[in-house]
Amino acid sequence: MCFSAFEILYHGIAGSFIISGTAALFQKKWAGLCFGFLATALSVFGVGLIILEAGRPPLFGHYEIITQSVFIISLLALLEQRSWHRHRLRFLSPVTTRLWLLCAFLMCVLYFFPKTVNADFYMYSRIAVMTFFNFRISAGAFFLVAAIHFYSGFFQGGTDLPPSAFLHKGRNFLLIGTICFLISECSGSYWCLIWWGDTWHWSKGFLKAASLFMLVMLSFHVPGKWKLPKAFHWVICCMPGMGSLWLLLMH
Amino acid sequence: MIKKLASVTWTFWSLIFLFGLLSLGVALTFIKPYSKSIRLISEQLPLDWLLKFHGNDGVVLVWFLLTCLIGGVLFINLLCCTGLRLVAVLKNKKMPRQWLFIVLHGMFAVVMLCHGLAMVMGCKHSNIRLWPGEHRAFEGGYAVALSHVEFKDQMDMLKADYQARRSLMTRKSFHPEKNYAFITFTQNEELIVSGAISMLNPLVTNGKRVTLTDFLYDEAKAAPVGISLVIVESPLTAVFFMSYIFLILSLTGFVIYTWKPSQ
Numbered sequence: 001m002c003f004s005a006f007e008i009l010y011h012g013i014a015g016s017f018i019i020s021g022t023a024a025l026f027q028k029k030w031a032g033l034c035f036g037f038l039a040t041a042l043s044v045f046g047v048g049l050i051i052l053e054a055g056r057p058p059l060f061g062h063y064e065i066i067t068q069s070v071f072i073i074s075l076l077a078l079l080e081q082r083s084w085h086r087h088r089l090r091f092l093s094p095v096t097t098r099l100w101l102l103c104a105f106l107m108c109v110l111y112f113f114p115k116t117v118n119a120d121f122y123m124y125s126r127i128a129v130m131t132f133f134n135f136r137i138s139a140g141a142f143f144l145v146a147a148i149h150f151y152s153g154f155f156q157g158g159t160d161l162p163p164s165a166f167l168h169k170g171r172n173f174l175l176i177g178t179i180c181f182l183i184s185e186c187s188g189s190y191w192c193l194i195w196w197g198d199t200w201h202w203s204k205g206f207l208k209a210a211s212l213f214m215l216v217m218l219s220f221h222v223p224g225k226w227k228l229p230k231a232f233h234w235v236i237c238c239m240p241g242m243g244s245l246w247l248l249l250m251h
Numbered sequence: 252m253i254k255k256l257a258s259v260t261w262t263f264w265s266l267i268f269l270f271g272l273l274s275l276g277v278a279l280t281f282i283k284p285y286s287k288s289i290r291l292i293s294e295q296l297p298l299d300w301l302l303k304f305h306g307n308d309g310v311v312l313v314w315f316l317l318t319c320l321i322g323g324v325l326f327i328n329l330l331c332c333t334g335l336r337l338v339a340v341l342k343n344k345k346m347p348r349q350w351l352f353i354v355l356h357g358m359f360a361v362v363m364l365c366h367g368l369a370m371v372m373g374c375k376h377s378n379i380r381l382w383p384g385e386h387r388a389f390e391g392g393y394a395v396a397l398s399h400v401e402f403k404d405q406m407d408m409l410k411a412d413y414q415a416r417r418s419l420m421t422r423k424s425f426h427p428e429k430n431y432a433f434i435t436f437t438q439n440e441e442l443i444v445s446g447a448i449s450m451l452n453p454l455v456t457n458g459k460r461v462t463l464t465d466f467l468y469d470e471a472k473a474a475p476v477g478i479s480l481v482i483v484e485s486p487l488t489a490v491f492f493m494s495y496i497f498l499i500l501s502l503t504g505f506v507i508y509t510w511k512p513s514q
Contacts, residue, residue, distance in 0.1 A: 120421045182499050186499065196293075197481035207274075214273060215270060218267065221262045
């Protein structure tokens with residue numbers, strides 16, 4: 001059996017995330033951290049290999065999307081652990097643990113898809129097209145990170161920190177995701193303009209993106225005066241993450 | 252009344268309904284006859300589509316009108332909310348955070364307005380299929396003529412269907428700059444613009460835009476390679492992109508300013 005460099009890297013990244021996620025789940029701090037670092041480093045190589053092979057950043061197709069997403073998510077998982085360390089908390093952050101488990105899940109999903117770069121459509125050479133696809137992947141990754149923060153705000157995993165510590169970070173990542181999403185949509189509108197002559201199209205892709213944007217806006221506009229169960233807020237705030245996961249996997 | 256229209260409750264329910272309608276639109280695109288009707292909206296100005304509607308597809312018409320209606324409600328809510336907040340900020344403290352918040356919502360209102368006006372202003376003619384030597388006339392005295400086409404890459408990719416083309420038209424096999432068409436665009440026989448046009452490189456003049464959307468292939472024709480064009484007149488394109496960029500910048504400023512939780 002002959003494995004390509006993409007397949008070898010895939011197995012390395014997937015294995016490292018499964019081990020780091022499982023170790024973190026059982027609070028095996030050093031094993032979790034070592035394999036978390038290894039998985040992040042390998043996902044950097046994964047993104048680098050795509051750039052080297054295709055001559056462009058990750059844009060389209062399950063392999064490219066998931067590799068870039070886990071790269072961003074795992075980097076933020078390590079940054080979260082760093083800020084956790086500053087609080088002198090000796091165990092692993094529940095956010096880091098859940099982000100590693102999310103990466104492991106995404107890599108398991110990727111098992112069922114070809115581990116190779118997407119066909120190099122000629123339009124991918126345009127900056128507007130690259131920006132559209134790449135920022136959309138980044139937006140999805142930030143929405144997922146925000147969803148994990150919101151989830152951790154309500155299900156804190158044994159910590160005695162106030163929920164606001166997680167919720168404010170979640171709100172920040174949701175906003176960063178929104179910036180990435182708007183950059184992607186703005187360049188997508190420009191791409192549409194030079195390809196089809198107009199900035200908007202009544203088509204599946206545009207309607208999907210607009211629905212996702214409604215979910216993002218919804219999470220920022222829950223009426224404060226409503227006395228709703230916490231679970232309702234949690235579901236609303238996690239919806240952009242869930243929506244982008246669906247969009248990334250079912251494109 | 253304005254306070255009610257400006258409430259977050261209105262925003263929340265408008266967003267819920269709009270999300271539902273847009274998701275319904277996604278679902279409709281999976282059903283062939285509806286998908287075809289929805290595609291027709293983009294082939295002309297949505298207002299023209301509405302005025303020429305022949306009643307074959309009531310579902311898409313109701314869905315489109317409801318989407319526009321709820322979009323309009325959200326827009327009014329946005330204007331009222333931004334206006335009230337603006338008044339409050341002018342009366343009270345002049346905090347940068349509040350100003351960024353207002354600018355951000357104001358820019359979003361401009362983006363929404365441009366989307367709305369683009370559906371009723373200007374004109375759009377799609378799917379103009381021409382082969383060398385042919386010309387086409389439209390309403391308003393406009394006409395477009397194709398003199399010749401240069402296609403230097405492998406023609407096999409033009410014979411493939413739409414999906415197969417994606418994998419055939421790669422950066423190595425298709426070169427947009429080497430494949431072009433010479434067109435002449437006139438109004439009442441007066442030249443508006445003429446020259447070479449290629450994929451992703453439209454001809455633009457005074458808010459009018461001639462875009463080459465595809466190369467066509469027909470063996471039966473003397474010159475088998477033809478083109479498909481879209482002609483659009485949209486006076487708000489520059490305003491749309493400027494407000495979009497300011498929206499992104501103001502949101503970025505807002506995130507930086509509110510990064511740390513307020514005490």
